Amino acid sequence: MRVWPLLPCLSALFSAPVSAEADDASGITVTAPRLERSLEREPAALTRLEGRALAPARSGRNLGEVLEAVPGIAVTNRHNFAQGVRLSSRGFGARSAFGIRGLRLHLDGLPLTLPDGQSQVDTVDLDSVVATEVRRGPASVPYGNAAGGVVDLRTAEGFTGPDGARLALQGGSHGLRKAHLRVADADEAGAWHLAAGDLSQTGHRDQSRVDKRLARFSTTRLLAGGRELRIIAGAMDTPFAEDPGGLTRAQWEADRGAADPDAVTLDAGQRADQQDAGVIWRDPASLPGEIRARLFASRRDFEQQLPFVFPGAENRVGYQRAFHGLRLAYGDDRRWGGVPVTALVGLDADRQADDRVRFVVDEQRRVQEQTVDERQTATAAGLFARAGFGLGAASEVTLGLRLDRLRLAVDDRHAGSVDDSGSRTFTEPSGGLGITRQWGEQTLYANATTAFESPTFVELADPDGGGGMNPDLEPQRAVNREVGARGPLGDAARWELALYSVRVRNELIPFERAGRDFYENAGSTRREGVEAGLDWAPAAGWSLRAALTAADYRFVDFEDREGNDYGGNELPGLARWRGELVARRDLGPGGLALAARYQGRRFADNANEVRVGPRTVADLRAHWRRGGWRLFAAVENVADVDYPANIRVNNDAGYYFEPAPGRALRVGLAIPLR
Template sequence: MMVPRPLAGTVVIGCLALGPAGAEEATLDPVTVTAPRLERPMADTPAAITRVGAGERRGRRGLTLDEGLEAVPGVFFQNRHNFAQGLRISSRGFGARAAFGIRGLRLRLDGLPLTLPDGQSQVDTIDLDSVTSVEVRRGPASVLYGNATGGVLDIRTAEGFAMAHSPLVRVQTGSYGFRKASWRSGGAGQRWAFHLSGTAQVLDGHREQSGSKKRLARASATRRFDGGRELRLIAGAMDTPFAEDPGGLTRAQLADNPSQADPDAVLLDAGQTVEQQDVGAVWTDPATLPGELSARAFASRRDFEQQLPFVYPGAENRVGYQRAFYGTRLEYADRANWAGWPVKGLVGIDADRQADDRVRFVVDSDRVVRNQTVEERQTAIAAGVFGRLGVELTEATGVTLGLRLDRLRLAVDDRLPTPTDDSGARTFTEPSAGLGLTRSLGPHTLYANIATAFESPTFVELADPSGGGGFNPALEPQKAVNREVGARGPLGGLGSYELAAFSVRVREELVPFHKGGRTFFENAAGTRRQGIEAGLDLSPAVGWTLQGAVTLADYRFTEFEDRAGNDYAGNRLPGLPPYHGDLKVRREGERGYGEVALRHVGPVYADNANSEEADPYNVVDLRAGRRWSLGGDRRLTLFGVVANVFDATYPANVRVNTGPAYYEPAPGRTFHAGVELGF
């Protein structure tokens, strides 16, 4: 594979799922976009969207959400192997700043939000073995969902009406003490369906102090009523007794022994414990009113405690919280004719509330809690009203306009008995707008859009670096203007392609910096993101599939002078490669499959000064599986994987601006295998 040179742009080749492998003709089934309501064919959507089905996750361990999404253009994943920090996802460069979890994207699971009002997202509660599809929309998401500049991930799990081979049991084992058992079951009657799933997994870890253990359970019940009405009830629970954090390494430590941990991480037994419970309901009603009415409501509770992997006198290195997160959303969509033009309209309102009871302690090198520095109630309330209008100007041309207004209030109630009261509140009121155009040229679609978006600081990012508690009064939301053009369509009878070019200007970009062992944030005056995205999904012969994606990116500060007076204008944004690409070749037969996957990632700067750079790397993976029919509906599948075949040493994560220990190494060559039995 030829490695592309860095360009002042980004290229992504987006992938659209084909029909079943081995079919005589590569016939593209219509794909429906579900992340924005008022369902519409993907071809009519003026945005870069890729939908990945369950088949792309086949033979995977089911540990992190990125599995199967490698060939989605414009999306970059880090931190796949540190379960105390969580997967880091960036879309068009948004989200790379996150020290923990996911920022800058809106995530939804079966129509219910995984993103908190303050902009944080966690994906550790998803039962990945039950995921049936992931729809990735790159670009601003604020018009429909608020408070996101990078895009939307809409995740769907199995439900009884669509299940096959149920119950299904899967057992896996592999390198570094990996063991996992999972099961799912479902069924349906004429008007009802159910789905149940459970997972238990243990991993000793490829580094010292990197083990984890987790249990998941999920259930849903769907009831259909007259007139197409439907109610789906969902419940889930997650328990992580431990997820250890090995910390970062210096470049010299990475080269010397990538399996070691930061000595402070071992000394403190760094890591986290988490429990979470969720309930939700989704109601769809196309019969009561002329259009379609939909509503959702949810509630979750999360208990969290983490020992951070650093120690020094006065270090606030143990944190914990108890969180309640709940909310509701109401939408109404309808179709009409206006002056002879077909019109599709959508209006809605949503409101979510997050309440965290947070504590922070100082722990010394003997693991003794010396004193408590934080005891507070953090409350975030987000509310938004939105609308979208789509007009078919001709049979081949459509225009879409979206508007939204958000109000976000973040408040802290300081409950620690000290002479200083650090209570306070910040309120942000932000509008968002988007305009899109589509044009059909036979089976091909051309599109263009321009949209604005905002992204607020989270509670963690609002911490005051001056040493006091409460909010940083100088920190503001970042605001983006996105411009994009693209094309997608079939390639004869061979497959499909997607191509997009974008340019994003951001004001008040939120940028991390390191001080006293902690990560704080400040606003850069401006940044620029521009590039091209492209993807390809081909079936050149019966049973053969080739998928490719490449991203060429230019992410830079246009104006930025840091707190020390350093001028970083023109520097590349840290944590992001200027190019990365994936290529997969798969052979599928009636009884089995084999796959070769190649990933190339370019160099990544670790700091704003661009003084520390992680080297580019290549990784090759091999996957294979074999199926047997046991009669009736019973089937047996064996599968195996060799990951990082050539045992490359490379960082799976770069801890931005936390030097000199910037790097978290990925595992070397690893193996895992599994057996699956379906009935």
């Protein structure tokens, strides 16, 4: 699919006449771009979900529930709590062997993404999420490293919704047991919100049990002069989340509930606990513009038994992590020489310190030797500036610049034959130019942006075992070009459309050796596609959200370490076609919903020899309210489709597939507590 030749045709629309009535047609405000403005003024592909756009009967177990029907976003691995959900935007993030890579994630304005580019979302209380903003495409200018897309999650503060307390209970297939308690209150001086949850389930496969608890508290104080102070604290404890591992195609077809035999032998899985806290300050009174600041800190203790075993296999890992940082920013909105200008300048500084160990464990689960004892530190600093310039009544140009410096260092404290100490420093500039133009109530935009993504500590491991960090592995760098449009269709619908072309140099590509993932750079890749979204209320009581993505992700120039030439092949793990549909019917005190997801065929390897066919999965949901009580139920995977929930890309032993659960039932009850 070649969409870039179409972009100049669409960009020609920006020279067309504009109605004198061009105004802000919506009260929606976008906060993720760090230059607060109405959605219509932002020159990028952005989607915001809140209120009725979020599933009313969601289970609160995986991130996909709050990202339904967002164009360009793929969510996989929704059911393996030990490896974590996979999230990709325009192909960024698809390479991840575990967790999330290539995208920036924030929770209530605080980062979930580490300086080295890794993200974990197991600390997010998804039951409390009330709004989600998603920016697709490279966005390093406002965010820095690993910004192939941005997801900004917002949880309840206590200002809206009923005061008091509510307890929600759920149960269902595969031993699901879940409880969630919410307490909130508000007055003229501010609000507070407390939530706590407990989840356990046996899982749909052998070796897939999970037991997890989390709690989150926030309070917002409204002070004189419009100043605002928000304090947030959270904790997560996962005593165990088992890992059933991947299966070969033959194993999957024989029994989709099976686990990798090595995973059972070793009792593979993880345990983790984390505590975090943050302070966010907003001051619009001390200076002509607005001062914003944030401070945060977190600590994480983690241990994981990996699902493979052979002589010398380094199959147990652990770390203790400290992550903290700050952001200072100043924004102003005024006229300069008769031109309206909205500007933001700021500084980001983050630090990550991991005390990491690795062991060899045998078939009897006995530790044979320790192979790694090292301290890993990542220090990141970024300076950024972004400004929007009004051009007449209906157009605006946005410029952005950023400079990042990232230092990754390893201090090897293990008395082995090879010293793995070393460091890598990356200094990366980023830039962006965008333009928006109003055509009546419709918004047209175009942009060109750059982004970079560094290798993470895990990815910098040297596959040749020479000691230190892999000296040949470089950050990947992307150039994104995009045009799009969005706006209302009468009073009952909103639409969005984006066409993009991304070129990436030094794409980071995984390969597996002796059960462990390593990484190398491809020469270059290209991503081209179309993203379309529709939010429509065709009649009273009916609503529909739909998203369609058609894309082509390919290696342009890539010869791997063994001399295999994959130029022209599709990038593994990515489908050319994806679609989602959520249709709802309100029925007085209750409602029904159908959610369907389609994913086209894809490949599991660079050679494009292991093909994964297309699939469509549908869920049915229902809810009913009476007073403050709410009853809800869902049938997931109604048609009992047998499909992989995740693909382990380029697995050298053929264990590519993690089967998804079949048909499953879930019921719940929310009870007001007075």
